[in-house]
Amino acid sequence: xxxxxxxxxxxxxxxxxxxxxxxxxxxxxxxxxxxxxxxxxxxxxxxxxxxxxxxxxxxxxxxxxxxxxxxxxxxxxxxxxxxxxxxxxxxxxxxxxxxxxxxxxxxxxxxxxxxxxxxxxxxxxxxxxxxxxxxxxxxxxxxxxxxxxxxxxxxxxxxxxxxxxxxxxxxxxxxxxxxxxxxxxxxxxxxxxxxxxxxxxxxxxxxxxxxxxxxxxxxxxxxxxxxxxxxxxxxxxxxxxxxxxxxxxxxxxxxxxxxxxxxxxxxxxxxxxxxxxxxxxxxxxxxxxxxxxxxxxxxxxxxxxxxxxxxxxxxxxxxxxxxxxxxxxxxxxxxxxxxxxxxxxxxxxxxxxxxxxxxxxxxxxxxxxxxxxxxxxxxxxxxxxxxxxxxx
Amino acid sequence: xxxxxxxxxxxxxxxxxxxxxxxxxxxxxxxxxxxxxxxxxxxxxxxxxxxxxxxxxxxxxxxxxxxxxxxxxxxxxxxxxxxxxxxxxxxxxxxxxxxxxxxxxxxxxxxxxxxxxxxxxxxxxxxxxxxxxxxxxxxxxxxxxxxxxxxxxxxxxxxxxxxxxxxxxxxxxxxxxxxxxxxxxxxxxxxxxxxxxxxxxxxxxxxxxxxxxxxxxxxxxxxxxxxxxxxxxxxxxxxxxxxxxxxxxxxxxxxxxxxxxxxxxxxxxxxxxxxxxxxxxxxxxxxxxxxxxxxxxxxxxxxxxxxx
Numbered sequence: 001x002x003x004x005x006x007x008x009x010x011x012x013x014x015x016x017x018x019x020x021x022x023x024x025x026x027x028x029x030x031x032x033x034x035x036x037x038x039x040x041x042x043x044x045x046x047x048x049x050x051x052x053x054x055x056x057x058x059x060x061x062x063x064x065x066x067x068x069x070x071x072x073x074x075x076x077x078x079x080x081x082x083x084x085x086x087x088x089x090x091x092x093x094x095x096x097x098x099x100x101x102x103x104x105x106x107x108x109x110x111x112x113x114x115x116x117x118x119x120x121x122x123x124x125x126x127x128x129x130x131x132x133x134x135x136x137x138x139x140x141x142x143x144x145x146x147x148x149x150x151x152x153x154x155x156x157x158x159x160x161x162x163x164x165x166x167x168x169x170x171x172x173x174x175x176x177x178x179x180x181x182x183x184x185x186x187x188x189x190x191x192x193x194x195x196x197x198x199x200x201x202x203x204x205x206x207x208x209x210x211x212x213x214x215x216x217x218x219x220x221x222x223x224x225x226x227x228x229x230x231x232x233x234x235x236x237x238x239x240x241x242x243x244x245x246x247x248x249x250x251x252x253x254x255x256x257x258x259x260x261x262x263x264x265x266x267x268x269x270x271x272x273x274x275x276x277x278x279x280x281x282x283x284x285x286x287x288x289x290x291x292x293x294x295x296x297x298x299x300x301x302x303x304x305x306x307x308x309x310x311x312x313x314x315x316x317x318x319x320x321x322x323x324x325x326x327x328x329x330x331x332x333x334x335x336x337x338x339x340x341x342x343x344x345x346x347x348x349x350x351x352x353x354x355x356x357x358x359x360x361x362x363x364x365x366x367x368x369x370x371x372x373x374x375x376x377x378x379x380x381x382x383x384x385x386x387x388x389x390x391x392x
Numbered sequence: 393x394x395x396x397x398x399x400x401x402x403x404x405x406x407x408x409x410x411x412x413x414x415x416x417x418x419x420x421x422x423x424x425x426x427x428x429x430x431x432x433x434x435x436x437x438x439x440x441x442x443x444x445x446x447x448x449x450x451x452x453x454x455x456x457x458x459x460x461x462x463x464x465x466x467x468x469x470x471x472x473x474x475x476x477x478x479x480x481x482x483x484x485x486x487x488x489x490x491x492x493x494x495x496x497x498x499x500x501x502x503x504x505x506x507x508x509x510x511x512x513x514x515x516x517x518x519x520x521x522x523x524x525x526x527x528x529x530x531x532x533x534x535x536x537x538x539x540x541x542x543x544x545x546x547x548x549x550x551x552x553x554x555x556x557x558x559x560x561x562x563x564x565x566x567x568x569x570x571x572x573x574x575x576x577x578x579x580x581x582x583x584x585x586x587x588x589x590x591x592x593x594x595x596x597x598x599x600x601x602x603x604x605x606x607x608x609x610x611x612x613x614x615x616x617x618x619x620x621x622x623x624x625x626x627x628x629x630x631x632x633x634x635x636x637x638x639x640x641x642x643x644x645x646x647x648x649x650x651x652x653x654x655x656x657x658x659x660x661x662x663x664x665x666x667x668x669x670x671x672x673x674x675x676x677x678x679x680x681x682x683x684x685x686x687x688x689x690x691x692x693x694x695x696x697x698x699x700x
Contacts, residue, residue, distance in 0.1 A: 038608075108605065121570060122572075123569065193597060346532055347535060
């Protein structure tokens with residue numbers, strides 16, 4: 001299996017090489033951070049969470065989005081989806097690894113992270129929502145390691161995977177997927193001192209945005225697989241399902257954003273300040289304004305593409321829409337959610353935040369590691385699924 | 393000209409307040425530079441710190457070992473002997489702070505005293521912030537932190553010092569994923585700096601901006617180092633952990649007033665045991681109209697304000 005992951009065409013090696021270089025740059029940047037502390041980031045006492053936590057939040061959504069393939073495959077038993085559901089589960093697995101990496105790089109003293117291990121350390125469960133998140137994310141990681149791991153390994157050995165060894169975990173993972181993103185939303189919405197986050201619709205917003213960006217990413221991944229693996233094709237039906245989900249999820253996502261905007265601006269209480277900072281700028285600080293409006297316009301474009309049959313069936317429109325939609329959601333629920341939550345500070349201070357070069361390299365490094373891991377795992381998985389790779 | 397000079401000063405002050413950042417390129421340069429700097433500058437990596445027990449689980453023998461390590465590290469770093477104490481909560485005592493807003497003249501003496509007493513890195517500044525507030529509001533967002541120190545108090549303004557409220561329903565201790573911060577029996581919210589992992593969730597949860605993060609290894613002027621330190625309060629912190637006001641636990645539990653109170657030139661600050669009906673704070677509670685900041689959040693602060 002390892003041999004399969006490390007053999008391929010020139011393009012494959014160029015791709016792996018490119019990702020490895022980015023990853024190593026990230027490792028170097030993180031080494032600097034370990035040495036000098038989080039001082040090398042642009043975080044401050046005012047904006048104390050930034051790019052790392054924004055990416056973490058977004059990636060929890062990517063992980064949760066696997067459920068969009070698991071439900072059609074195992075509940076509705078659609079054979080075309082069942083063929084490729086393993087790929088979606090691997091994506092969830094990789095996304096969770098990245099989530100944990102983003103959490104670790106955000107810690108001030110990562111060597112003490114063993115304090116988070118129950119019984120050995122002192123996990124503050126059930127009081128701290130972060131403790132819940134630690135448990136729930138690691139649980140989902142195990143589920144998504146077990147199911148594709150077991151199924152693929154049995155196929156590799158030439159055995160029929162036994163349902164009793166993975167079906168219960170598949171159904172458990174459906175509920176678990178919803179809960180990972182709910183708990184992650186509760187991290188923010190449970191804070192009374194941060195009115196911008198202290199909103200009941202944050203968890204539904206997180207889920208629906210995951211169900212928007214998720215299909216966009218899956219369409220791109222499956223399209224790439226069809227391009228590069230000539231003897232393995234993801235069926236049209238799968239794309240159809242993903243397009244329908246995105247066509248529903250994107251408008252709901254925008255609707256929920258609109259609900260928040262209405263509540264903030266029409267009420268016009270003192271708490272509107274954070275929303276103003278994001279959407280219109282506050283006291284001359286408007287660094288996020290172009291980004292959030294780009295995200296909103298991007299989503300309107302995406303909805304148009306997914307709703308007009310001629311456009312959504314044309315890859316010249318569909319693929320850019322998926323890219324733009326993915327980026328739009330990343331902005332909206334990443335930086336667009338984390339940064340304004342801190343601004344203005346309780347003492348009325350506004351410190352504009354943009355990630356430092358070190359932070360950008362660490363983030364790129366982690367994302368490249370994810371792409372590297374996913375590419376190799378997906379390649380092996382596809383070769384096993386199409387029957388080419390078997391134990392000799 | 394007067395206005396220009398004032399602006400200059402305010403700007404200078406806010407610039408000093410801003411955390412100095414290393415850019416990526418500077419990091420390269422610094423990385424190259426550290427190789428020539430003598431070893432003494434670099435902080436020795438302490439394995440024992442990373443395998444230390446949580447404060448609450450330490451036995452007396454454990455504590456002795458840990459305090460010895462801290463003393464040794466301070467000796468290496470600052471070349472002075474420090475004294476690490478560990479005063480415990482006194483039964484029947486619950487601390488409360490009352491601040492007379494009519495008396496406070498915005499001198500910021502408490503701010504400086506706090507920094508010196510608690511060995512605070514200049515980048516963090518102090519656990520106390522004083523806001524110049526326009527009359528007619530108690531919304532701290534509308535205050536000005538960077539006001540000019542001359543000709544105080546100004547007309548139409550009042551001065552609102554803020555620090556940790558030692559909340560009874562503290563959002564910060566609730567969210568900590570590793571119980572590195574908790575409320576003591578006498579009401580003080582403390583941190584085990586050696587247990588804190590630096591996730592900064594408590595900083596996000598605090599509605600009073602009372603928690604501060606060490607973005608780098610704190611640098612304290614050797615001549616200004618306060619050598620009378622305690623484990624849970626003013627000992628020198630390390631890189632990557634949180635710190636906060638503890639009402640000068642090392643003083644208050646020994647029967648002294650917090651440093652901010654002693655520094656106050658107007659007597660605006662009152663501190664004591666709220667459970668003792670004869671104490672000053674209990675009397676203020678009885679006879680003055682006291683209020684707390686952001687009462688709607690139900691954090692139940694133990695830091696009260698009143699107008700005399």
